[in-house]
Amino acid sequence: MVEPTTSAPASRSLLGSFNFSNNLVEVGALTALIGSSAAESLVLGNRGAAGVAWAATSSFGTISVVKACFCGANSGWLREILGVRTAASDSAVGLELPSASSWAAKMRKNRNLGEPTAIFVHTSAESSTTSKGAVQWSDVYALDHWASVMLRTIPDTLPGQPLQIFTYTNHPFAPLSTGLQISVILLSASKIAEVYFMRRHNALLLGLVSAVPWAFFFIGALAMQAVDFIQNRRGRTSLGTLDLIAGKLPMVARPGGPRKVVLGAFENPRNSLIWRCFWAIGALVCTASVAFTYIIMADEPRSVVFIWAGFQLLWLAVRILLYHFVDTTVPGGWRMRLGARPWRTLSANLRMRVMDLALSLARFQSEIHPRSREIHARTVDQYIDDSFSNSDLALISELRRHATPEFISPAHPHHTLEFFHRRYPGCIRGHSAIQRNPTPMDLYDSCIVVFAIRDSNNPSAPRRCIAIPSARVLGGASIAESDTEQNVSTFTPRGAHSFGWNTMWWYWIPCQTGLWLQLQVEAGKTLGLHEMEVRSDAQVGALLSSGKLNISIKEVDELRAVVDLARRGREAFLELLS
Template structure:
């Protein structure tokens, strides 16, 4: 008789296809890998605290939660570098590159053109300015903005564009008590409903899979606790009026660059800081990413060891939470507690002094922003003035002059004490903000130099501010024809240079048809003591006509035309500070 009975069962072969349980594990794993824009938006806080609590209830879409948490927790430059930047993340935290970050500078060249500029002031400084009406030494941080977060975008959308050629118009919050818009009851109910996740834990525990239930509920528990703290914070903030002046100053529009003229502009002073860009939210997202990653890993390790009935129960609950999460997403409105706060326009003439200084901080930040993409290179502008405080001290203590005063018998050279330089990027920024149609390219060779005159000339030792002309001489990156390389070379404005072997040439008017010519290599400091040679119109024209400087100016008449633009810019600057 055969050892194998007719009704006996043979042992399963190791090469047999996957069983029902493993197929469900594969299905659930594949579904979890499918992105969920609803979960991504909710975990970023775009739907309020209630949305945060429901973001990770279903394991289907946990990868999206993990990705969004990583993107929001990372610095903006890192988000762009890693390629994890999304439109939903931009709507939550925006996309800004700080001026004081070396890493951000490397990303900026591929980020496109900025659409706005933020000037962040310390909260203590803003509060002191409101209290005593005086300006203090602020801690300033400028940032180029490449994507606006949703609240800021909606705020700017509600104010008109000031076109080019129109007078300067400033927007600030209306002077009335404002309380943050709250919907605490709805958010609290939404958070409370997410506790239904415990039903899944109980069902799995009753089938002997308590570990699966705990692992599945851990992300929900983390984000639910976080949502409770977020809602408590919103309730506390909503009980007290918002400060009349926030810490963020904004200028938005088509910002001026050397390669293009500026367009319409919007200026807002004292906007409220987006809380989601702060350290607390970033730490919350960072921990949330870690919890989500661990949960995904251990979920599929444990599910692969369970009976088919357990996997079926787990999968059913995930589909249930997925459907409820989508429903919650659609019935909640985007969270914007500052949406109803009114902005009012103010003219420059009636603007308080401390707010005028904040406008100049925006101008200085915009000037710095131009240097990042300037054909001359940012390194050539490191000694230019980019501080409104320093600018105010300079202009308040300077005597305006159209030329530098020389002795009755002009010497062949003069020793000067150069204390500051206001370059073309600062002048073009101020001109654009105040409505002038003069472009950055028009002001390319313009500057204002600040001298401390010798005691023999001025016993008061006041500084002298003089509009002047400066050019950067050196080898250009433009290809040259060898047949003309030995002749006169005139490189048009805006051409890039090789970055080394460069020299600044300054021409400061010092009398009728007389110039102080200052030559200083860029690897040496221009500020401080310097020697200037006295040159006539003819001598300056002879130097320019030789074509050895590799610049676009070919005659002294072009220097004089540029000087007139410098004088116009200085006249406007002095008028604003008066």
């Protein structure tokens, strides 16, 4: 006898056909694969403290929260290297490459970021940073949102126009309306309802683990709102600590374009160490919460999983709504109104801050200069002995005020020269950050040499300081190590990468008519005692025309033109310092 077979039912319930298990794959798809640009922007503070409180209410989009926290907690160069840089992170914290970072210097030389939009100098409101040490500057490749808003309100200074410097007027900040922010922060406490429902279904641990990220950012949002409230009530009438120059900055092979100079802007608080620590801890909290959620949910019944998922969808919808409803806020309150001030009306301290900006721009140009190159897997800083200090510019002014002679007399065949460095950290300048007419390429080989001269080799002999417009080039004795004894004649155009095995700086300092002081020295060894050789026009011309130095200058007349441009550069410095 054949037993009758039981046929399968023709249809099944929708819930029964949906095979939703509780393993890591399905839960991970819900919590990780659902990205959220809104959560990313909120946790970075682009909607104020209220947005921070709501950023992690939903587990959906947690990966975006972790990524945003990682971006905010790390430097711009690391975000760029790891490929996690986003528009939201640029809007929140910008992208700066600090001058003191070796990793930032490597990225700066690679030029993968393109050209910077601004130079920032982090200074002191009371005094110029040069009195305390090296200027702390950054080249900026992405401005944060409020720096961009501030610059959009400022007109450009076009080339050829008198420079206008913008500072904040002496008025306190306008207090912000904090009612909406506080209300939205408190509204996020509805997350507690999820914990309550989870407890009612015997899943209290799941509810608590899911609510930990919200609790962390909720407490942080309350602290942020309290700080903003105190600062807005107190107000600020002094200038800030950030100076900047933005626009089409001059590069080696091109002049600068329209620019904007702002003194006393206020630092973005989201670049502070407190914010970075907050984001770093937040990333760890969110990551741990998701991991434990995976583990706990694997043992929960299907009904609990659906309740949990329903709450996450609810918080996700509310979070998106608030992202479009809550306006962006100004960190620290509304800024004071900007006012234009001509150069002549600035105090001595503010002038020095403008000069710090110019010298920082010059230092940036030297770091990306084609003359800087890799030799044997190390970077050679050909400008290590150059001066980027206001104190040295003041020295030139002092020498001019005391009517120091411009030319050195070759009465003695070998003058003992000491490049002045005991009080002033550098001696050579060949940059055009504040020149008005010559282009950077015009001033490519121009410099001002500052040194002390003794008329005898006696160390106790009196010295006299001299600042002389001169010429210098970076020349190589040969193309490669193997041909140091061969005759190779090459005229390398300006702006090309320096090459040659025995590259070193060649200086020509004008003496009396038809005579030059000639010095060749390696980078990093310029400061100190030197004996220079006296050379005639014919001797210098023969060396230049031979092509042995691998430089663009071929004759003495070109050398004189370089020196003439150096004199014009000195006069521009003196005019600014007068």
